[in-house]
Amino acid sequence: xxxxxxxxxxxxxxxxxxxxxxxxxxxxxxxxxxxxxxxxxxxxxxxxxxxxxxxxxxxxxxxxxxxxxxxxxxxxxxxxxxxxxxxxxxxxxxxxxxxxxxxxxxxxxxxxxxxxxxxxxxxxxxxxxxxxxxxxxxxxxxxxxxxxxxxxxxxxxxxxxxxxxx
Numbered sequence: 001x002x003x004x005x006x007x008x009x010x011x012x013x014x015x016x017x018x019x020x021x022x023x024x025x026x027x028x029x030x031x032x033x034x035x036x037x038x039x040x041x042x043x044x045x046x047x048x049x050x051x052x053x054x055x056x057x058x059x060x061x062x063x064x065x066x067x068x069x070x071x072x073x074x075x076x077x078x079x080x081x082x083x084x085x086x087x088x089x090x091x092x093x094x095x096x097x098x099x100x101x102x103x104x105x106x107x108x109x110x111x112x113x114x115x116x117x118x119x120x121x122x123x124x125x126x127x128x129x130x131x132x133x134x135x136x137x138x139x140x141x142x143x144x145x146x147x148x149x150x151x152x153x154x155x156x157x158x159x160x161x162x163x164x165x166x
Contacts, residue, residue: 030065032057032116032155036145037123039159040102042095043134050095051084051137052127053145054107055157059116066150067114072128075142082136084128092127110147 034057042050051072059065072084087095089109096105110124126145130137145157 029153030059030061030063030149030151031153032065032122032147033060034058034122034155034157036143036157036159039143041134041137042099042102044129047133048129048131049134049137050087050127050129051143052092052095052102052125053143054123054125055145056121056123057155057157058121059118061153062118064118065116065153065155067110067112067116067147068150069112069146069148070110070126071144071146071148072126073144073146074130074132074137074140075144076132076136077139077141079141082130082132084130087127087129092125095127 034055036053036055038054040052040054042052044050051074053072070086072086074082074084076082089111092109093105096102105125107123107125110122110126114122114124116122126147141161143159145159147155147157149155
């Protein structure tokens with residue numbers, strides 16, 4: 001066997017081993033697959049606003065998903081990313097109480113330590129305050145809802161704005 005054949009066989013074996021580990025580990029990270037179902041925005045003042053995101057999803061992994069963190073990220077029309085400050089469940093309920101134009105809060109707020117067993121589904125709401133205007137959020141290019149698992153897994157739900165053809 002020539003040296004280059006030996007090296008190629010070694011590389012092929014390493015790639016096969018890497019692929020095997022990837023497929024074995026794929027279901028070992030907890031994740032939620034789903035979609036954003038509704039986005040509502042509220043102007044707090046000229047330079048601050050709130051985005052309220054309703055979503056539905058399911059734990060499609062084989063292990064328990066325990067919610068650790070929730071984030072909303074807005075990508076504006078120029079591609080600049082803004083991370084909001086997540087609003088707690090009590091404050092979110094108060095927003096709906098005082099700002100009736102938001103409509104009804106149909107889903108329960110997603111809070112830390114919420115547990116989703118494999119195959120469980122969830123419908124929830126997450127809100128965040130942004131230091132940008134409501135108009136900037138409404139004219140966004142993309143909205144991302146990121147939910148982190150206590151063990152480090154991250155699930156993202158993206159809502160990309162449809163751009164009308166010219």
